[in-house]
Amino acid sequence: MASAKEQIKGFYTVDDAISMDYETTRDLQLKHLNRERTLSGGCKYFIKADGTKFTDHEGKEHLDMIGAVGVASVGNNNEFIWNELEKAFRSKQYLMGAIAYHSIAAAFAHNMALVSPGGRLTKMGTATGGAEAIESVIKLVKLATRGKPERTRILSCEGAFHGKTTGAVSVGGKEKWRMYQHPLMESVDWVPYADADALEAALARGVYSAFFLEPIQGEGGIIVPPEGYLTKVRALCTKYDTLMVVDEIQAGCARTGKMWAVDHENVVPDCLVFAKGFSGGLVPFGGFICTEELYEAAYGSVETCWHHTATYQENGLSATAGIASLEFILENNLIEAAAEKGAYFIGRLKTLQEKYPTIIKEVRGKGLMIGLETYEIPDVYKEGYGDYFADPINNDLVEVYRIQVNHTLNNPAVFRFLPPLTVTLEEINYTLESFEKCIQSALAHTGRNAG
């Protein structure tokens, strides 16, 4: 039998791809994938990712302080997750197929119900990522409220980010990601984030089926609402018969020092959306958990149960990554670790903010979800340097100190740290020392005083 390479000139096998050099990889990526994003994103070629460390094609080591934007909560290429995935592969269970019994998906849904807020979100829908999960929740809400013709609208928050598919940008709070996709789902309104009075005024209109919110806004700039806000949201949603949907795609999975960010206020939403951290850093995954009442109202009839299907739903490999992530987090006390290391990290950053108040405007975050808002750079220094101090600092951290971080998508003044929850104190200290050097270099460049 002729090999694929013999049949198709230029064909690359997996072995070829794994050992591909930088130049070939670059050429292929620029030619066949998104050229402009690759070039403007400052991409690196990491040939190895292990825990919190990356090795690039020149053999240089980099520290992962962004975890693929919150994906690698358990670290990169975690051996435990790998082994569990391998077990699932080798079991030769039927891992695909939407319409079959799936023990691993059922077990994951069961485990998630156990760790869900108040143990009350006992039904699950799965997806292949965050935006698809959000899409499926938009539909869940619509189906569940189909008997309430006055409630055709969804309420969301200014600055919110829920993904970039058409439905997800429709409920997102940034026109930049919507502008070329109109006409969108037009039945959406927005209220300022963390403003309970504005929320009540909107909900009192009686037209909203659901209120979507991030318990901590991620891409909006790591915005932590004042304590008590989530509790108020819960009370207002109940009072005005509106479903409370929390997007924990970035803030969930132990990142903020609780399994879920809503757990900080013991709030039980009607629906919670997850993704990122439950991938084990290895397998695309997302989904929602919700109350039985909500799920049954949407899909609890023979007529409506077929209104949501997807090829990879209840996928065995994704569910394996989900179970393994939960197990690793629990057995390695990563919830407590995120709380403790996060408090230390944020505390030290706040000290730096006091020392350099002309550069850092605010340090925000909870656990290991941390953002730094910086000041705008004076116009005379902007060209080739950046609009906000976040730009040169981010750039120096990545290029000079080889620490991976990035900006928040909806707020360019802010860059953030979302390291694997396994990050060590030494790594945090190295980041802090490097960060201070970046600030000093920005001060020197712009002729500013520290205070």
Ligand SMILES: Cc1ncc(COP(=O)(O)O)c(C=O)c1O
């Ligand atoms: C809060 C939140 N929701 C949704 C998404 C979209 O997830 P995905 O990129 O997997 O579509 C993200 C991604 O960063 C997110 O942070």
